[in-house]
Amino acid sequence: MTGIFKIELSRSGALLAGTATAVIGVAGLYVPALTGQTGLWDQQWTLLAVFQRIMLVVLWPLALAAGAWQAGRERRSRVEELLGTTPAPGWRRLRPSALATAFSLAAGYLLVLAAGAPKVATAAGYPGHGWYAVTAVGVLALAAAGLLGLGIGRLLPYAYTPAVLGVGSLAGLLAAIEATKLEDATKPGAALLLPYFTSTISEFQAVDGAVSAGQAWWLGGLAAGGLVLFLATNRLVRLLAVVPPALGLVLAAPMLTVAAFPVDPAAVAEVCTDDGGPRVCVTAAHSRRLPALVAPARQALRLLGGLPNAPTSVHEAVPDLGRRQPTAEAWLDSDNLIATDDAAELTARILAGAGTPLCVREGDHRDSAGDHLDVLRARAVTAAWLAGSHPVPGPTVAPAEQAHRDTMWKALLALPADEQQRRVAAVRTAGLTCGDQAAALGLGAGR
Template identity: 80%
Template structure:
């Protein structure tokens, strides 16, 4: 049997299908390096596993077509009648093809993970939880596509079957994305029956264990159904191919109603400096950034010390609608940690809003006014205008220059009062532009 399996690997289309999966998957990872977007997957193992699943929108139809191509081999070689005269059962003859296809597709998928592993290992501070299950389900979903392709290719042994399945599979998945994109992203529902995720996650999220278990039941059922379709000889048995997917769906459905992307408490847990110096804290997900944050954070605390009830520690602000900032803390939004290599710019970013995070969304009508108030506040605390790292258009800079001149023209105690008001507004997610009282219409 092992000899037959080895021949199948060498002479069938299974190995090229696995190689194509690996090549396309690795290219999908690293093509983002051309635009500097590898942070979509290289910051955590969870992100890599989820991004790899997203690429199944292309790899899944490819596996479907590869399976159909493999199933049509006997017809292309005009060997159907000859093989039909052999005494060996059909199942025994077809099993090596199914095993080779499944093995090569799964190996190709895992090679994509291996290609991204070195970059993740050097960048991730916290590995994340649940990613092995996410990867395993992704490999199973790809195997399911290959096996279903085998079954459909044997059922419809025509030259155009692989092309139709590949194109139709891609079109179907794209249509499914459009049909499900308006749903609740935290509870995607039927979208979880797709082989890929329709959205990325943050480094503070995980994939629910119940979701991975439910998807495993579903894709396991699809794989079993494809095997029945491929190995069966008569039409009656082939009709039974719908039973395993139906059973898998019944077992999966209760699990897929859970929150798909829950917050991972271990990722949001704080990692802090120790000792007598002012405390600086980041989340476990960004623990690698802590050493680079210490100096600019303590510089920012020194500059904030002149305000009433000045903060005495700096903390990374975890994204979320229900965050309450204590007056004794200065907060820094997570996305600012990308500037951890530039001390002056990171200090200025902590000083924006006098040590408070940005609360308004970019679609808000007062978004630009709040940004200007925060930038002018940072410049006042830093002692120079514009503050380090600020790069805006000439027209926008002119507006900020006007606000700066209006602020510094006020008496010194009034300047300090307004900057303190900006911080007070930021602590409660109030209107920081109104608190500064300088700008368009103010």
Template identity: 75%
Template structure:
């Protein structure tokens, strides 16, 4: 059997399809690296596996077209009738082609993972949960495309079938992206039936186990249907090709009809804290960012020293976990996880922790108060740091003039009033209150 598969591998175009899959995937990863956008995939194994699935929007139609091209090989070579006279059953002669197609597509997909592995291994502090299942479902989805292409290519053995399948499926998938894109207020719904994901996840999220299981049922059924269509020798057998996809969909539906927060829930292991263990003030980050703890420790402790100017100052620094329902304890200073990756300068890290007197930003960019709150947090950080502007903060034109005026107005207040207002900014931040109103300067206040 291995000799037969070796011959088939040399004769068919599956090897080229697998190589194209690997080349397109790895190129996609490192084009982003050249443009400084590796954070889209290199922060965690979970994110790499997820991003691979996103790239299936291009690779899946390629696999579909490659399968259809492979199915038409005998007709193109004008040996279809000759092979039909051999005593071996038709399905037995065609089976090696299906095996080789699946193996080459699977190998190409896994090579993409291997291509991104060195960079992820060098950056990720925590691997993430569930990424092997996400990867295996991606392999299954790609094999399903190849076998479905084989089946359709045999059913419609025309020269233009591969091109129509490839271009048509790409257009259909691009339309499906917009039609099923999940948002914060909608369920993913039919989007989870697509071979790729239509959104991204953070390093604190994971693909739920039931979602991967449901997708495995669906793509497994689709692959089986394509294989039956390819190997079938009678019209009745071809009609039976719809049974596996229908069964797979029926088994998958209960697992895929879930709200967005259940499809991509928070990963408890990723948000677990990793803390310093020496005798200094405690500094903690999430397990997802554990590699950044050594660089954060000294700047965080400097921020605690400066925050000691306030009454009842915090005594430890913690990365803010993405959990809207979690209240910030008064004894903790919080730093947003995004700040940890934006700079490695110790003085700038300290200034980012001091923003809002050690509280994370609660307002969204689309809210009216957003700019006023940013300015108030900046003034509080400058007062604690003892310099304006703080390290790493540079503005030009009108915005810098506004902040300079706020700083001058604030520092003209009596010293005890300055302390009271910065403490009020911190108190407002602990409860997600109005920090701009607490500072009381700027924007007509």
């Protein structure tokens, strides 16, 4: 069997299909590097595993077409009738081809993982939860596509079958993306039956184990059905090929109602300094960023120290956890933490809103753009007052917007010193309760 398997790898198209999978997959990983977007996958093993699954929207149709092409090899070589006269059972003769196809596609998928591994290993502070199951299901999905392609290619051994399968399945998967856009992102429902994920997740989420298990049942059923269809030698056995996918679907059905991408408690757990100085904490998912945050965070605490009830520690704020900010803590939201490595800019981002993260309030949809801009202005001017200079380090804004902030800055400095402090403290108080920070500052917001 080993010798036959090696011959299949060297003489069939299976190895070429696996190579194409690896090349396209690696390109899909590193093309985002051209625009600095590798953060979509290089911060955590779970993110890499999910990003690979997203790329199956292209790789799955490729594997399906490759399997159908492989199935038509005997007909293209005009040896189908000759091989049919051999005394060995047909399934035994076809088995190495199925094994070579599944193995090559699986190996190609794992090579993509290996290509991303060095970058993840140097950036990830927390590996993530369940990423190995997500990867294993991805391997199974690609192998299932190859085996299903083999089965359909043998059932419909025409020259155009591979092309129709490849193009048709790609079109179908792309259409499915549009059809599932309106679904709840945390409970995708029927979208979980697709071989790929329709969206990325954050570094604070995991893929629920029930989802991976259900997808394994469903994709395993597809793989078994394709294999039966490929190896079957009579019509009755071919009819039985629908049984494994149907059984897999029944077993997978419970996963359709679960919250697919829950918050990972281990990822949001805090990792803090213990050197005796003011406490600085980040999430486990961003633990590699703690050393670079310590000095900027403590500088921010020093500058905030003149406010009433000044904070004594800095913590990374994770969105949507529903935890209220204590008065004794200054919060830096996760997006700001990972946005820069510059110490002065990190300090400025903590000072924005006087140590409170940006909050979207209920009712702001009435004039969402204007409200949001007013709040950003108030937060920027507050940071400048605390830092003692305007503007603070950070992203540049349009000249007209900068002029508006300059006017607010001058208006704040024109007030008596105690009133300036009172208004900045009011901005912090409003931020602690997700209140209106622009109204609390009361300068140029039109409120």
